[in-house]
Amino acid sequence: MLSTYAFIGIFTVAAITFPLLPLIISAIIRPNRPSEVKLSTYECGLEAIGEIWVQFKVQYYLYALAFVIFDIETVFLYPWAVAYGQLGLFALIEMGIFLMILTVGLVYAWKKGALEWI
């Protein structure tokens, strides 16, 4: 069993060298002639106005919060789904109640306007 996990480790190392190698090769062979205009931020040819690293609307983070709730729900569902074939009707009813509570949560977020992109 250990060797399959070791494979993932080795493959990850291969995957790390994978983008690094072309980057290094290209760093050696490509030309490099920077100028002030070339290094300026692109904004349709005009000079960039204002800050980019600004505070964001809280509305945006509501999505992230809703995501965390539902993602944890999904994580709960995985072991349930694996054992499901053996648990039968009892597990179905129990999970039905669990899903109902979460659906109420989704409907609540929906009605409160947390899912409106502005």
Added chain:
Amino acid sequence: MYESLWVMIIHSVLLALAALTGFAYLTLMERKILARMQHRVGPNKAGPRGFLQPLADAVKLMFKEDIMPADADRWVYTLAPILATIPAVIIFAVIPLGKDFVFFGERVTLTFANIDIGLLYLLAVTSIGVYGITLAGWASNNKYSMLGGVRSAAQMISYELAFGLTVLVPVMLTAWHNPSGDGLGSLNLTTMVDAQAGTYLGFIPRWFIFTPTGWLAFIVFLIAATAEVTRAPFDLVEAEQELVGGYATEYSSMKFALFFMAEYMKLIAMSALAATFFLGGWRFPGLENIGGNWGALISFIVMLVKIIFFLFLSIWVRATFPRIRYDRLMDFGWKRLLPVSLATMAATAVFVVLVDQL
């Protein structure tokens, strides 16, 4: 199972190279098919029928000057394309691509990492993928990039929910079909493929797409996967007409190529996953019981044909549908796809229990 460290290293290098070749020729395939669909010829100058075009592109991109904006965050800017590529490559470790070959007494496996938590690994790795793009958008210090990064984060987490819920359907159906007969589901992708062996009534393959709820899960999965890899019509992240290049606006040379690589490799991986979860992976009735090296070769070709089918579908969709508006994209993910995937999951649960009771 691997006998020695060297076997593992050779396998991992081969898999990485296969993924790279797949990516290179997917770009050519996409350009060719898109061109044909728009009554153009497509690349045909480099090599016979443009066959060497990917190679020419790679060489060209290597020789291009790398321009890093003076205002950018240097370290994060460099790190972002690497962070985007790594998860896209390591997804492939757990996807079973076929049966095992035996050459001169040495086993060459196409089930690279047969781990019991395969599905969890997949979800974890696909989730990491969002960091590369988001950080690229942030580090570029460009308004277009920033908007692209912000959009990508929101889009990927929204569609990950539907994605995560629909892959529960194959897990539950595995419990119903399990070859060992213990009625347990599995997060192991090889077990899932094994559960789809054989036929109903002698001619319908027992693939999960042919189950009463499986087809619905399959459709939701395809939509969610398309949004996950930010392909058209969900490519709001890099929408050229409104965001110039989105998160990749300030990127050039090899770093730009790495973002492309990540996106296309994720597309290949998602196609392979769709085939594994719903179309029986490398199994095809009549061809799956052939033994030996020929059987292994056929199983790999079957898997390849299924992957190419999904890739073609994705290109076809790209050529057909216009991009949707961003607020509608979020609405669609949260208010349509999420309830539908919850309902599909619940329906599958009811179905599995009903079949058990009867």
